[in-house]
Amino acid sequence: MKKSIKVMSLLLALCFVVTLAACGANSDGKNASQTTSAAQGSSDATTAPAANEPVKLTYLMEDWGTIKGSADEKLVLERIKEETGVELIPIAIPSEGYDDKVNLKFAAGEDFDLYREANAGSGKPWKVNERYADGLIKSLSPYIDEYGPLFKDETVMPKDFLASATIDNNIVGMPYGQALGSKYVITVRKDWLNKLGLSEPATIEEYQAFLEKVKETDLNGNGQMDEVPLYTGGWVNGPQWKEIFLVHGGNDWIDENGGYNAAILDPNYKLMLKTLQDWYKKGLIWKEAYTAQPEQAREMSAKNLVASYGFWWSEPEYAAMNFRASVPEVENVVILPKGPGLNKKLQEKRPFGLLLVTSKCKNPEKAVALMNWALTTDGANTLTYGIEGVHWQYGDVEKKSVNLMGVVNNDASKAKYYAQYALFGGLPNIPFVNNIFNYYYSAVVKTVNSFPQEEFLGKDFVYNDANWESKKYINDMETLIKENEQKIIMGQTSADEWDNVIKKWREIGGDIFLKEKGQAYKELSAKAGAK
Numbered sequence: 001m002k003k004s005i006k007v008m009s010l011l012l013a014l015c016f017v018v019t020l021a022a023c024g025a026n027s028d029g030k031n032a033s034q035t036t037s038a039a040q041g042s043s044d045a046t047t048a049p050a051a052n053e054p055v056k057l058t059y060l061m062e063d064w065g066t067i068k069g070s071a072d073e074k075l076v077l078e079r080i081k082e083e084t085g086v087e088l089i090p091i092a093i094p095s096e097g098y099d100d101k102v103n104l105k106f107a108a109g110e111d112f113d114l115y116r117e118a119n120a121g122s123g124k125p126w127k128v129n130e131r132y133a134d135g136l137i138k139s140l141s142p143y144i145d146e147y148g149p150l151f152k153d154e155t156v157m158p159k160d161f162l163a164s165a166t167i168d169n170n171i172v173g174m175p176y177g178q179a180l181g182s183k184y185v186i187t188v189r190k191d192w193l194n195k196l197g198l199s200e201p202a203t204i205e206e207y208q209a210f211l212e213k214v215k216e217t218d219l220n221g222n223g224q225m226d227e228v229p230l231y232t233g234g235w236v237n238g239p240q241w242k243e244i245f246l247v248h249g250g251n252d253w254i255d256e257n258g259g260y261n262a263a264i265l266d267p268n269y270k271l272m273l274k275t276l277q278d279w280y281k282k283g284l285i286w287k288e289a290y291t292a293q294p295e296q297a298r299e300m301s302a303k304n305l306v307a308s309y310g311f312w313w314s315e316p317e318y319a320a321m322n323f324r325a326s327v328p329e330v331e332n333v334v335i336l337p338k339g340p341g342l343n344k345k346l347q348e349k350r351p352f353g354l355l356l357v358t359s360k361c362k363n364p365e366k367a368v369a370l371m372n373w374a375l376t377t378d379g380a381n382t383l384t385y386g387i388e389g390v391h392w393q394y395g396d397v398e399k400k401s402v403n404l405m406g407v408v409n410n411d412a413s414k415a416k417y418y419a420q421y422a423l424f425g426g427l428p429n430i431p432f433v434n435n436i437f438n439y440y441y442s443a444v445v446k447t448v449n450s451f452p453q454e455e456f457l458g459k460d461f462v463y464n465d466a467n468w469e470s471k472k473y474i475n476d477m478e479t480l481i482k483e484n485e486q487k488i489i490m491g492q493t494s495a496d497e498w499d500n501v502i503k504k505w506r507e508i509g510g511d512i513f514l515k516e517k518g519q520a521y522k523e524l525s526a527k528a529g530a531k
Contacts (some may be wrong), residue, residue, distance in 0.1 A: 054087040055366045060102060060115035061421075063092035072417040075387050080421075083379070086370045090421070106136055113361040117173070118353040128354060132172050133466035138357045139170035143368040150375040157375065161351050163460040173354030174371040177422075182345040182448060184240040187309045187316045190331040192219045204244060204275075204339040207308075211284040214307040220327075222304075229284045231297065232310035239346060240310045245272035249342030252457045260518025262510075264481060265502065268341055273488045274495035281491050290486060298322070304330075317440040324436075332440075334447040344454040380430045386417035395434045402431045410435035461524045468516045473509025480505055 067073070067090065081087050091112065093101045102115055117128050131137050140148065150156045151171060161175040188210065193200060196217065201207035211229035219227055232238070242250030246266040253261050263269075279285050286306075288296065300306070301319030304327055309316045316332035324330055336343065357367045373379040385392040385402055395401035407414040410433050432438045465471055484501045487493045502510075 052085075054081050054085050055363045056087045056089055057113040057361070057363065057367055057370065058089045058091055058111070060091050060093060060105070060112055062095045062098045062116060064095050066420050067092040070416070072386060072391065073420055075390065076382060076417060076421060079382055079387060080370070080373075083382075084366070084370045084373050086366055088370070088421075106131070111360045112358060113363075114355060114357060114367060116176075116353055116355055128172060128356060129167060129462065129464045130466045130471075131356075132167055132170075133464065136359055137172060138359055138361065138364050139172055140174075140357060140364070140368055140371075141169075141171045143365045144171060147365050147368040148372040150372050153375075160460050164351060164462060165354050167462055167464055173356040174374070175351035175353075176355055176374075177352035182239060182243065182347070183313055184238045184311060185309075185313050185334045185444065185448065186240050186244075186336065187332040187334050189219075189307050190333045191327075191329045192307055195219055200333065200335055201337045204337045207335070207337040208279070208284070211279070211308065212282070215283060219307070220304045226305060227307060228286045228300065228305045230279065230308045230310060231286050231301065231306045231315075232289060238310070241272055241276065242266075242341070243345060244337065244339035244341050244343060245275065246341045249344055249346055249454055251342070251346060251454065254457075254521075260514050260521055262514060264505070270495050270498045271340065273485060273498060276489045277491055277495055280489055285489075290490065313444050314437070314441070317437055321437070334444055336451045342454060344452040345448055347453050347455050347459075377430060380422075384419050384422040384430060385433075386415075391415065391417045394431065400431050401434045403434055412437075458521050458524065460528070461521065463517065463520050463524075465516075465520075468513075470509050470513035470516050473512070477505055477509050477513070480508065 061067075077088055077090075102117075105112065128137065132139075140151075144151050151162065151174070157175070162171065165171055165173045165175050186207075188200065188207075190200070192214065193210065196210070196213050196219075198206075198210060198213070201210050214227050214229040216225070217227070218225060232240075239250050242263065246263065246268045248263065248266050250263045250266075252263055255261055276285070280287075286300070288300075292300075298319065301315075302322035304323045306316075306319065309319075309332070313334075320330045320332060336345065355371060357364050361367055374383060381388065381392075381402075385404070388394075390405070392402045392404050395403045404410045404412060404415045404418065406416060412418045412433060412435065432442075470477075480501065484493070484497065488495050488498065
């Protein structure tokens, strides 16, 4: 289920990547690929291509089933070549096996120039650290001044984004795609609240009362008591609950003795699991959350059954689109009901991931110039929407919105080209598509930003874990936690067992991990303070 939910989340990220690219001002930076001289200090001995001959760069990219090799995609690739002098050769890898395929290609020593590495999440080192330490990817720093000036333009590339792509003062990749501060939120059906005569839940007790009312009321009017109070997906105890229940809101923290602590050590963690277990036992959480495939969850949602989501921000509206024609009053609103914890939204402000240049690349300056173009408004528009006048046109004179050509209601899923190569860029604040989904996103952002905020501990730090002893235990540690969280919530074991789970976690590598990450955090904090 974990993989399925991951794929569903990434599908949403791709389909609506433009709405997630909401930071920085528009930029019309010049095309740095027009510069022809090599970066000073580069150790790459390359043979310059003939005049006007494009440089071929291969690009490993995740495919969520959107890459078809169509004529419209080829038009976009042609535009990339015209603007940058790069003949980009995408190598589409199915999303489900992308990480494994990339690992195998590195292990086999295969030649490819660019690849994408997703952000592993707050507090988890990216694999990029290990690959950089092993010399498998290049530092881009020698090429930035001449070929990638927009990397240093803070109106385009936020400083904390660039920090997430920097190891030992070397820029090692281009951050792409911006996430909402907290991508997981709690939403409720406002129209169903109105039917019940209830206001938006202000506390976790009021929220539970709403779920209980849903369970005993035929709110969809089909004559059956089939309403699902809460859909919260396979990752049932995600950040949306931690922010409410945990003292530190799902954040790591430094204790009074200076020790580094992971979120799972939060004093309220067991209380959170016990509450979720109680909801599951009462039938407030959808019983199939751990076993259903995304398609089943979507089918269930399309039947107008779900009252509340504790999940990825876009899922409620995605589901509502399937029955809005018959239920036009449906409205999902984001809430942050007060609980026993931090009651703040954690703000990581990190990108979705990095675009990286491998050590096999013979033309790193061209790769950086291509990235620089992707950071311009023209580049981001092209990569996201396709060719202006062919695939899209501006929707207003201020150029703040676009209309997709040849589709009804700007339905991006029916567009000839939409976001197939958008993960290559997407940082500039480009126009939004005139459709109901983007208006919903704007409402979500406005609401989330109105809540109290808390930054992740060490949000700008990139932990170089290449030589950490605890790396060999991480998979076992994560499996132990995930399996036991699920057992507790589903009532297969007592919440009191959590104490023993944490004890075992410490024994199999957790204490080593805390010591190593704590030391790294101390060193990075001292370095940041010295700047």
